[in-house]
Amino acid sequence: MARVRLQDVAEHAGVSMKTVSNVVHSHPNVSESMRERVQRAIDELGYRPNAIGRRLATGRTGLLALAFADVRLPYFSELANEVSKAAAATGSGYRLLLEETEGTIEGERAVLSASEAGLVDGMLLQPSQMSSREIAERHGDLPMVLLGEGPAPLTVDRVMIDNVAAATVATEHLANLGRTRIAFVGHEKSAMSSTSRQRIMGYQEGLERRGLPVEHDLLIDTNAITSHDAALAVGAALDRGVRFDGLVCRDDLAAIGALRALHERNISIPDDVAVIGWDNIAFASTTFPSLSSVAPNTQALARVALDMLAERIEGFDGIGRHRIVDFELVLRESAPAAFPTEEPDLAAATVSA
DSSP states (O other): OOOOOHHHHHHHHHHHHHHEEEHHTOOSSOOHHHHHHHHHHHHHOOOOOOOHOOOHHHOOEEEEEEEOOTTTSSHHHHHHHHHHHHHHTTTTTOOOEEEETTHHHHHHHHHHHHHIIOOSSSEEEEEEEOHHHHHHHHTTTEEEEEEESSSSOOSSEEEOOHHHHHHHHHHHHHTTTOSSEEEEEEEEEESSHHHHHHHHHHHHHHHTTTTTTOOOEEEESSSSSSSSHHHHHHHHHHTTOOOOSEEEEHHHEEEEHHHHHHHHTTTOTTTTTTEEEESOOOGGGGGSSSSSSEEHHHHHHHHHHHHHHHHHHHHHHOSEEEOOEEEEEEOOOTTTOOOOOOOOTTTTEEEEE
């Protein structure tokens, strides 16, 4: 089937090619009735703007990249949905291109190289391997905003939550439930990520604030960031005699694996062990028991990141801006509300039952 051209849309709608171009590029000086007329023709013909042609005509492709480790991880797929919705809400006409880095240095370098070749107008990148120096050197003139807790050069914008504060909140909530041996599960066995490092720091701070022991045996690492590996790691710890009555999990996948390991050993949740996950993925409300979880404000993260990226695309060339969005601790059956509730006084946190 021949590719639908701009000229075909113009003829179908009975307007000039310039009018169609104005609609495609979200030009403000187009009446609503004309915009609807052209959009109807675009939809009926299935017209898709050619990125290369658009770049030649306007200097831009109309594409933004969102690059992260693995789309199979629920947090990233849900984040991509939020970014896509936020981009659509701006009315800018930008479309989102998803890029997977596989969590490798080669993958992160590859997405930057492709972007530098002019395929996208800007990028949101969640790095996990590249150093801040290499990011600064490789991103060149590409408008970019970094997401998450990884390294960030002073010249590049970044949006994140306060992972240390969030882990402190989660740990202190378990202490409020009367738990005195609280473990951390799910961090990488080798080459620990910035994310895991910050969450362990907050976990340790929460223990120290409550005068609870900080013990190496209560750090339960995993071979991979999967529910299966977390189930194996928690089960192995229990089988070798490690005892705990609370679990702070690196993410909801680790928490789901921990729930399985505990069930298999007839350990009651939350009576014997209370469990808190991280990311508040869609599955968290439907596990058995339902999973309490740290919930980053991904809507705010997507909106703030896209706003800063748009400013970079429009020519802002100032020093990198670092923004922290809020989070909440969503309490469900696996670690319910404490009575009386004595949540830590941390400004970044809200608690939702």
